[in-house]
Amino acid sequence: MLQIKDTLVSLDVIERFFICNLEKCLGACCIEGDAGAPLGEDERRKIQEILPVIWDDLTPAAKAVIEKQGVAYIDEEGDLVTSIVNGKDCVFTCYEPDGVCKCAIEKAYKEGKIDFYKPISCHLYPIRCKRYADFTAVNYNRWKICKAAEVLGRQEKIRVYEFLKEPLIRKFGKSWYDELAEAADVYLEEYGK
Structure with a gap:
């Protein structure tokens, strides 16, 4: 250390x-695992605020989860994390035509629609x-x-x-x-x- x-x-x-190699992994870190990405409370509020901007990029299943439990939940370890679909996929996952998973939040940021890049835990992964x-x-x-x-x-x-x-x-x-x-x-x- x-x-x-x-x-x-x-x-x-x-x-x-x-070096992330999206051609090989197809963005698997957004759809694998047993919990969502860790969030701070300020990030949860920011995501809630930008939700209308990214809503159309979300899957129907993700929209249903968000409508039921919100953009985040407390996981088994007591941490605030992004909501997930079917026990693994982040609700903010969207798919490119080539099958690569991307983040709807990051996509909106890169298109200049919002000023929030994505949760820091995702950016750091x-x-x-x-x-x-x-x-x-x-x-x-x-x-x-x-x-x-x-x-x-x-x-x-x-x-x-x-x-x-x-x-x-x-x-x-x-x-x-x-x-x-x-x-x-x-x-x-x-x-x-």
Whole structure:
């Protein structure tokens, strides 16, 4: 672990290689798993606010879930997460003609319709952050659906923290990221991973 300000960063974030490879995984992180994406209460409110803008991009099944339980729920671990369809698919999943899963929130943002990119937990994925009393743990969530991303990252020599520079800055700020990058350089030079 590396300590960066009030965070503890897993060495996997620095050592592992990663570049999302949507051609291979088809956006599986939006439709696999047993709970929705973690949200903050402010994000839940923002999603509720933008819901009319993204509504037409949602599937009929997703609309039915949202009408019944809302955009989010409390999961088995007591965390606020996005609502899901059929026990796995995020309600904000939309599909491109090529079968790739995309986020309806991100799509609307990129089209200039809203000012909210998407939940930070989605933007950071495969990094997961967990707040404890004295620090935030920053971990790499290694999962078989991202194997192609690890392969592509290794080919291109892009590490997890480099690929996720933008969302890490969004979450922790530029000075935090700069400190992480500097510590990563020192660590990798010393240990040659």
